[in-house]
Amino acid sequence: MIELKGVNFNYVSFEKRPGLKGSINDLFHRKKIEIPALKQFNLTIDSGEIVGLIGPNGAGKTTLIKLLTGIISPSSGQVRVGGFQPDKKEKAFLKDIGVLFGQKSQLSWDLPAIDTLNMLASIYELPKDRFQRRLTDLATMLDAKEIIYRPVRKLSLGQRVKCDLMCALIHSPKYLFLDEPTIGLDLVAQENIYKFLRQENWLHQTTIIITSHNVRDIEALAQRLMIVSKGSLIFNDSLDKLPIDVSKQKFFNVKYLSAEKTVQARIPEAKLTAVLNKVKADELIEVSREGISLEELILEIYKNENS
Known part of the structure; x- marks a missing residue:
């Protein structure tokens, strides 16, 4: 289980005064400022869950992951992952976590991946037979x-x-x-990764926390969605409980003939009547309503939070 109780984290920076005189003064009397990244953050994630974490740039997502993996320590509050305090970096805790950053790799560029895997087996003190079984299973999946x-x-x-x-x-x-595990991947590669992660979760009850700007990652994997904005958790529930009135977010697909060519357009409800008035009855092929996409819902939440 993962638990955060009343967690605050502030980045420390320094105010830069303008001009040469300001620069000289800063050498001796720098003014320290604290920038809040997380504010009174409370969170519980049960073992075996797959949780999606999203938010605009600067919302606090990466800070949260750094806290959970022990890279940084909270300014105040309590962080526990599987009963461990992550920033203590105990060996048993480090053996319990795996991390993948989409824009950073732990692979050596000129060496085959098997060399890195052998090195990790030594670091994690894996018995040879256990390592070979796990290697075969992962490579097969x-x-x-x-x-x-x-x-x-x-x-x-x-x-x-x-x-x-x-x-x-x-x-x-x-x-x-x-963190952004499918960045830059094509749709087929993304689907392969999704299938693998769902299988890994099902077979081993691995708790997976995924942060991504790709909404498809969240739709495909997450059992629960967490939205972070301005250092606070503004939504923490299943996808079907997003706090937007979907009935007010109507779009219609309209297909009709124009100059003997088929035209298809996606029309918001407010403009539907005007479009239909311009189309002759015998030229209208189809009108169908579509639901609002998850991406549109999330954008709407961001707008509401910042308004």
């Missing part, structure tokens, strides 16, 4: 039996992500933290 023996620089982006996932999971962590 990810269809990566051959690519782990090629130099990383010769792999596609999707193949490198597969290898990074193997590195994050080779020691069978209880908690997996993913």
